[in-house]
């Protein structure tokens with residue numbers, strides 16, 4: 001609720017006018033039956049003048065109600081859209097401050113839902129609150145009091161009707177709330193299923209899984225239809241049931257008024273407005289109940305958004321750290337790292353020093369901790385214990401901008417953003433020139449295919465970079481890594497989709513063009529790092545060997561084993 005309050009603050013004026021308009025609307029609806037009563041009285045008394053003036057007053061009241069309704073909708077829309085836009089922007093800003101670990105904990109897809117679907121729910125909740133929820137209590141209390149004033153001797157009918165409708169609505173809305181929660185869950189599941197199978201369409205097709213996927217999706221969709229139908233049944237029994245209660249109340253009122261009309265002749269004019277108030281009470285309870293059921297969905301979304309705002313970023317940068325030009329030295333001092341929620345450490349007690357300009361290869365079995373080690377250098381995570389230093393400065397005391405300029409990390413899975421190739425390369429250097437692009441593309445062996453496009457670096461990257469092959473994506477991703485001439489370049493198995501010739505060319509170009517850059521190359525194939533100054537061998541999170549290839553062959557049994565296995569498999573070692 002606090003979040004909603006904070007985000008509503010800038011719209012105080014609009015909220016005031018919207019609530020004022022709601023009050024006018026409710027007042028107009030409540031006054032209409034009173035005026036109608038006057039009209040009836042005048043008709044019975046055959047007072048044409050009174051009929052006319054009250055008739056005109058009735059129309060004026062209807063027009064006022066209409067204008068108030070329009071004003072309310074305009075302001076309510078302004079407030080709800082404004083709050084939704086601010087919530088989206090602030091959530092996005094907050095997520096930008098998250099560490100990689102924070103994002104992984106939520107999952108990227110889940111955060112997208114919180115920024116889109118959940119914000120939409122809040123927008124609807126605010127709109128509903130300003131349009132209906134504020135009107136319902138006024139309407140209910142007003143109609144209740146006016147019904148009692150209009151026909152005081154039938155007070156017990158009003159109270160009995162309210163009790164019966166409230167009690168039965170409690171039962172129905174409670175049931176409905178449960179089904180709404182189920183629907184939300186099923187919608188989430190249906191979205192995930194559709195997204196997964198469409199994104200993985202190549203796997204689905206190549207493994208002939210269309211039927212299985214369709215069956216899974218259909219089962220979910222059928223369940224969604226079933227729950228929706230049940231809600232429909234509940235609605236279709238609820239409304240006639242409430243109508244029945246109110247019609248019995250109306251019938252009883254007419255009967256009692258009819259029987260007492262001789263003693264109370266004024267009741268004849270009052271009965272129409274009394275019935276109108278009964279109907280208003282009935283609608284207020286019904287709409288109020290329905291709205292609060294819908295509102296509960298909004299509160300679930302509010303809770304999910306709150307969780308984002310209340311998350312403290314795992315990695316924060318020292319605000320007063322000066323921006324400096326860091327060297328390419330990297331030091332690990334007794335570093336251990338355990339992923340949040342895991343019990344086993346992914347890295348255990350790792351210490352080493354890398355001198356600026358060195359080329360380091362990192363090898364080890366799958367899951368041995370290579371990527372984890374590399375991720376600590378650009379500070380995607382902080383070590384659980386120990387220290388990581390870049391350019392001699394502890395990462396905990398480093399300026400973020402300085403670190404970003406010094407370290408480029410080319411990921412195992414090449415990810416490009418939709419837009420132009422040049423937009424993607426500029427992520428590595430915001431003021432990069434065409435010459436920078438060309439040089440980077442030459443190093444990454446991307447120039448040969450980029451230059452084939454008529455529009456060159458302006459060529460468009462489609463969503464999920466579907467218009468590029470795996471190898472092309474890797475080349476562009478390497479180009480983005482090298483375009484800013486970083487002090488430290490980390491390549492996490494980023495040439496795996498390149499043919500041996502291209503991979504060799506990339507290595508040669510890196511050696512020549514980025515001679516002063518520290519290069520940390522994670523490789524599945526030892527052949528990719530044979531020429532490294534030193535190779536680090538990881539085994540179950542421990543650094544079990546350090547040295548050049550020939551030395552390791554003699555000193556590290558694990559390295560020798562990996563090398564022999566790859567050689568036996570007919571690798572190009």
Ligand SMILES: Nc1ncnc2c1ncn2[C@@H]1O[C@H](COP(=O)(O)OP(=O)(O)OP(=O)(O)O)[C@@H](O)[C@H]1O
Pocket residue numbers: 104339340342346364365366367368369370371372373
């Ligand atoms: N985000 C994560 N959350 C929890 N555990 C993780 C996470 N990422 C990796 N791990 C675990 O940490 C260990 C090291 O993983 P890491 O990805 O660093 O290995 P790797 O040597 O790079 O493997 P590969 O060669 O397959 O890429 C593995 O046991 C892995 O399951």
